[in-house]
Structures are given as C-alpha cells and as structure tokens.
Amino acid sequence: MKPMYQVFIAEDEPAALQxxxxxIRIKCQNFQVVGTAENGQEALEQLESFHPDILITDVKMPVMDGIMLAKRVKERYPDLLTVIISGYQDFSYAQSALRFGVCDYILKPVKPSVLQESLRILKGRLDEYYYKMRNRIIHEMCAGNFTENPGFxxxxxxxxxxxxxxxxxxxxxxxLESQGVEFFSGMEEQMIVYGRDEMxxxxxxxxxxxxxxSFYQVVQNLLEKEKKTKTMSFYTLILTxxxxxxxxxxxxxxxxIYILDHRLIIGKNQTIEIGLQGEKKEQKTETQMQEEKLILERLRILVRKHDxxxxxxxxxxxxxLWEIQEYSQLCVEQKVRELFQIFKNENVENELQENAEYLLDDLFYYTENMQKLKENISQILCRNKEEQQKGKIDTPDFFEKIENYMKEQLALPLSAQKICTIFGISQTYLSKLFRxxxxxxxxxxxxxxxIEKAKEIMEDNPDxxxxxxxxxxxxxxxxxxxxIFHSITGMSPAEYMKNHKGISCDAKS
Structure with a gap:
C-alpha cells in the first residue's frame, strides 16, 4: 500500500489554514498536505494537478464556497473523499454537504482529536480503495490490457x-480461464503476490x-516452501x-508471462533469470525432423487400417522424440492437435469430437509428465472403445463417490492424477465427469x-x-x-471469524 495519503485544503483564513x-503534520502520520487554496475555484483548478486522496474545505469562502466545491468535486472526481469544515452548526449546510457525497462535517474551531478521528476513518476507506485498485491493476497487467491511470x-x-x-x-x-482460483496477497503484505490460478x-x-x-535467494526460499505443499510435480521459475x-x-x-508460455517444458524443473540467458528457441535437427515425418507417415497408414x-x-x-528434444508445452500442444487431425481425417471416432479444446485444455493442465500425457492421449485416440463400455461409471452416484472421497481426504495432498489412479479412470474421463x-x-x-470445511472448523472451534x-x-x-480463502469468500479468515455470528472476535493468526 502507499505509505502516505495526500490531503488538499481549501481555506481562506490563513490562521485556520495553518x-x-x-x-495533519503533527498528529496524522499517514497523511501529508500537498496543496492549499484560498477559495473553491482555485482549489478546483489545482486538484487536477495534485490528485489528492482527501479534500478538506471550509464552507464560507469567496468566489466559490465549500458546498459548491463539493458538488463540482463529486461530478469531476467521484473517488475523492471530501471533508467540510464550518463555523456554522446549521443542519441545512450539513444536509447539502451529504447530498454531494461529503464524508464528514467538522465544526470550527477544529479540535485535533476530531480531525484525527475523521482521517483515521477515511484511512480505512482509502486502504480498501487502493487495495482493490492494486488488485485490478495487477490483473490487467497479467491479462495484457493495462492502461496507466493517475492512481498507478x-x-x-x-x-x-x-x-x-x-x-x-x-x-x-x-x-476455461474462469475455472481456476485467482488470488491476491493481503492488504498488509509488503511483497505483492498474485496468481492467475492456484498453481x-x-x-x-x-x-x-x-x-x-539477494532476491534470487528470497525466491528460492519461497520455492522451497511451495515444494512442501506437495501440489507440484514440476516447476518453472522466471525472475528478473x-x-x-x-x-x-x-x-x-x-x-x-511470454517466457513462461514459450519455455515451460512438461515434467522439467527450470529456473530462468532474465538477463543472464537469451531467449531460447526450439531447434530441430534435420535428422529429427525427418524421423518425426516418417513416424507420422506410418501413423497415418496404421490409422487408416484401424490398427x-x-x-x-x-x-x-x-x-x-518430443521429450528428448525438450519441446515447450505450446509446441507439444500443437503437435498433439496434428495427431488428432490425422485420426479425424480417417473418420475415427473418439472423445475429442465433442468439446475438443476443453478436453485438451484439461489434459495439459493436469498432466504431471510426458509419460502421463502420452498415456492419456493414447487412451483417447487408440483405446477409447474400451472406456466407452464403462458407461456404468458415468453416473451421479459414481461422481458422488469421488466427491465423498475428496471430502474425507481434505487434509492430505490430493491431485487429479491421484483420484484417477484410485478410481481407475483416465484424466479425460475425470474431466468429463466434472464437466x-x-x-x-x-x-x-x-x-x-x-474452504467450506475450514469455515465449519472455525464455527465449531473458534479458539x-x-x-x-x-x-x-x-x-x-x-x-x-x-x-485462497479470501478469493473464494471475499474476506480473510480473521475477518470471517470476527464477522460470523458465534465466533470469537479475537481470531488467532
């Protein structure tokens, strides 16, 4: 979060302004005055240059009074928080101020404790505002549609x-981008952390x-922590x-993200420092290209014969061959699509005829190594008839068995591959069941x-x-x-424990 919030003051009396x-300088450590004006018109002209977080304005000023200034500010800068200072304990003034989105109405002479408390409350609003803005900016950066704004x-x-x-x-x-759990670091964390999904x-x-x-060592320590989660079959780490x-x-x-997309190799652990290595390009020797071409020709003939x-x-x-050559995942995906085209050209029925891209998406997302991927691809292309005969497992009851097993084993490391092994089904079939x-x-x-289980535990065991x-x-x-808890519920575990009825307010962290 930004360390200091900026305040602009509009006040025509020099003593009151000082x-x-x-x-603010002595009592309000999270705030600094960045500009002042003697009337509302002057303040309005300067606000565009200063981009303050809070406007404090007197009501009675020449040229443009504080109420009119508040109205103009609401129209031009709807996110700017406004506090009115007035020597009049007049309800009509306060009512007008509230109509124009004023956050607080403080009477003169201003007591330090009153202004302190007002800014303390506004700090909470600003913290939340900038936290949401930060998350939105990071999301936009990763999505590639970021446009810099004054808050950057x-x-x-x-x-x-x-x-x-x-x-x-x-x-x-x-x-299936929406199928993952997008997450952000907490408001108070100094290192910003973001994930397009939980992986x-x-x-x-x-x-x-x-x-x-050393940043390299810090990241290596974070990597070691991630390894202990046992959700990792292989990793790709890229750092500046x-x-x-x-x-x-x-x-x-x-x-x-570009380097990740073009350098990730299925099943291989990699640490890539930007600046030390050039951009790696996949290179195939003439011999390997010829070998791949011959294999594909033989494959076409065999598929035509239904062998x-x-x-x-x-x-x-x-x-x-692809594994030895260390093809990137994107390259392997392209090659696999070529395989499916061969089968399609020969009118071979397989699971990929329906929702092809979604099935392949799942297949690559959950794969642990090239061997597993090969087995799943072969299952779809060459052994599909066998699994079609297992229609009896394509039932709500069978899916419920899988879900019940997951619920019983939540404390243990679980993966899609482990579920497939236990229930004797392929990765493709598991994906179809969940779809x-x-x-x-x-x-x-x-x-x-x-997360649902965690909420139950919090309710039953508040200490x-x-x-x-x-x-x-x-x-x-x-x-x-x-x-992950915040991503799914919209609040932190501590907030949930504090807000949920019957749970102790002193959430332990």
Missing amino acids: HLCNI QQIFPEEEYYTALLRKNSLPRRF ETLYICPKKLLFHN EKPVSAKELFPTIRRL FQAAEKEIEKLFR KYSTESFNRHLATLR LFIKAIAAMVGFSDQFYFSR
Missing part, C-alpha cells in the same frame, strides 16, 4: 521492484524490502536479475470443498489458530490458505 496543516504511482510508490513468476506444473487453461504466483518485491538479501522501475513493471510482467495397437506404439515414439456433474473444474472444486485450521484442510502454508 492550524489544519499543523494538526500511488499504488507503486517505490522507485524499483524485483519480479518473479513461479508456475507449478503446466500452463494455465486458455479455454501460479507472481511476486512483486520492492527493492528496499530486501535490505542486503535486476530491479525495474514502477513504469517498467507492465512490460516486465508481460515478458515474464490402433500399432498406432499407439508410433505415438509413443513421437512423445519420446457433467459440477460447475467447477477439479482444482476449483477441491479448493471450494477445503483454533488459523495455521492449524489451514493444516486440517490440506494447506501447509497459512498465507496461501488465507489468499
């Missing part, structure tokens, strides 16, 4: 920032927060070697179940520490738990 400035410098007041992007497992979905973390760290520590200015954050974050057992062996050769019987993806549904509650529902990191 009195207000002194109160207030959100990122430091001169320089380090950035890092950690991705657990595969790339985010592209066709990703973007770190934005003010340089001064490091003191003499040097800090960047606030204005460079947007292009830097976009570059981090799926032999076709599966050729698919295995292709995956082995048919749930409005959420597997990961989103698991997160929802965990438990949040860290203990997090562990009871499968979160080894209480801060990560708090972010």
Whole structure:
C-alpha cells in the first residue's frame, strides 16, 4: 500500500489554514498536505494537478464556497473523499454537504482529536480503495490490457521492484480461464503476490524490502516452501536479475508471462533469470525432423487400417522424440492437435469430437509428465472403445463417490492424477465427469470443498489458530490458505471469524 495519503485544503483564513496543516503534520502520520487554496475555484483548478486522496474545505469562502466545491468535486472526481469544515452548526449546510457525497462535517474551531478521528476513518476507506485498485491493476497487467491511470504511482510508490513468476506444473487453461482460483496477497503484505490460478504466483518485491538479501535467494526460499505443499510435480521459475522501475513493471510482467508460455517444458524443473540467458528457441535437427515425418507417415497408414495397437506404439515414439528434444508445452500442444487431425481425417471416432479444446485444455493442465500425457492421449485416440463400455461409471452416484472421497481426504495432498489412479479412470474421463456433474473444474472444486470445511472448523472451534485450521484442510502454508480463502469468500479468515455470528472476535493468526 502507499505509505502516505495526500490531503488538499481549501481555506481562506490563513490562521485556520495553518492550524489544519499543523494538526495533519503533527498528529496524522499517514497523511501529508500537498496543496492549499484560498477559495473553491482555485482549489478546483489545482486538484487536477495534485490528485489528492482527501479534500478538506471550509464552507464560507469567496468566489466559490465549500458546498459548491463539493458538488463540482463529486461530478469531476467521484473517488475523492471530501471533508467540510464550518463555523456554522446549521443542519441545512450539513444536509447539502451529504447530498454531494461529503464524508464528514467538522465544526470550527477544529479540535485535533476530531480531525484525527475523521482521517483515521477515511484511512480505512482509502486502504480498501487502493487495495482493490492494486488488485485490478495487477490483473490487467497479467491479462495484457493495462492502461496507466493517475492512481498507478500511488499504488507503486517505490522507485524499483524485483519480479518473479513461479508456475507449478503446466500452463494455465486458455479455454476455461474462469475455472481456476485467482488470488491476491493481503492488504498488509509488503511483497505483492498474485496468481492467475492456484498453481501460479507472481511476486512483486520492492527493492528496499530486501535490505542486503539477494532476491534470487528470497525466491528460492519461497520455492522451497511451495515444494512442501506437495501440489507440484514440476516447476518453472522466471525472475528478473535486476530491479525495474514502477513504469517498467507492465512490460516486465508481460515478458515474464511470454517466457513462461514459450519455455515451460512438461515434467522439467527450470529456473530462468532474465538477463543472464537469451531467449531460447526450439531447434530441430534435420535428422529429427525427418524421423518425426516418417513416424507420422506410418501413423497415418496404421490409422487408416484401424490398427490402433500399432498406432499407439508410433505415438509413443513421437512423445519420446518430443521429450528428448525438450519441446515447450505450446509446441507439444500443437503437435498433439496434428495427431488428432490425422485420426479425424480417417473418420475415427473418439472423445475429442465433442468439446475438443476443453478436453485438451484439461489434459495439459493436469498432466504431471510426458509419460502421463502420452498415456492419456493414447487412451483417447487408440483405446477409447474400451472406456466407452464403462458407461456404468458415468453416473451421479459414481461422481458422488469421488466427491465423498475428496471430502474425507481434505487434509492430505490430493491431485487429479491421484483420484484417477484410485478410481481407475483416465484424466479425460475425470474431466468429463466434472464437466457433467459440477460447475467447477477439479482444482476449483477441491479448493471450494477445503474452504467450506475450514469455515465449519472455525464455527465449531473458534479458539483454533488459523495455521492449524489451514493444516486440517490440506494447506501447509497459512498465507496461501488465507489468499485462497479470501478469493473464494471475499474476506480473510480473521475477518470471517470476527464477522460470523458465534465466533470469537479475537481470531488467532
């Protein structure tokens, strides 16, 4: 959050103006006076240059009085908080002020304690306002549709920032973006943390927060914590070697995401420092290109003959070749689509005829390594008939069995692959079940179940520490738990415990 909120004062009496400035300077440590004016018209002209958070204005001033100024401010700057100072204890003045969105009405002579309390209350509103704005800006940066606004410098007041992007497992979905749990760091956290879904973390760290520590080491420590969550089969970590200015954050974050998209290799752990390595481009030797071409030709012939057992062996050769060559996930996705086109051209029926992109999205999202991916692709292309005969498991009762198992095992590490192994189904089939019987993806549904269980525990055990509650529902990191909790419920665990009826107000963290 920004360290200091800016106040503009409109007051025509020099002594009264000095009195207000002194109160704010001495008594209100989170505020600073950035400008003053002797009348409402002058104040209105200067507000555009200063972009203050709070306007304090006297009612009775020449040229334009405080009530008219408040009206103009509401029209031009609806987010600016206004406080009226008046020597009149007149209800009509107060009523007019409230109509124009004035936050407080303070009588002269102004007591320091009264102004202090008024600004304290407004600070809470500003904290929440800038927190939401910060989250919106970070979301827009990652989505690629950010446009700088006057509040940007207030959100990122430091001169320089380090950035890092950690991705657990595969790339985010592209066709089911709303299926993940987007999360943000808390209002009081100094390092800004954001995830497009629960498998990703973007770190934005003010340089001064490091003191003499290495950002690389700080991020490595965070990576070790993530490994302990047991939700990671492989990772891709990308970080900036040097800090960047606030204005460079947007292009830097976009570059981090670009490198992630083009360098993530399924099943391989990677740490990439921007600045130390050039942009890696996938290169194929003539021999490998020829080998891939021959395999695809043999595959076409086998598919035409409906010899799926032999076709599966050729698919295995292709995956082995792609793994040795360390193709990026995006490249493998393109190759897999070519495979499906071969089967489609030969009029082979498979699960991909319906909702093809959504199924592939799920398949890549949950894959742990190239071997698992190959097995799932082969299952769809070459062994689909076998699973079609298992129609008896495509029932609400079977889905309920899976959901009940998840509820019983919430405290333990759970993954889509583990569920598939336990219930003897493929990843594709699990995705189809969740699409048919749930409005959420597997990961989103698991997160929802965990948070609902956490709420039950809070209600039944109000004296438990949040860290203990997090562990009871499968979160080894209480801060990560708090972010997911806030993302799903709209409030922090402490706020939930405080606001929910029957739960102690002294939430333990």
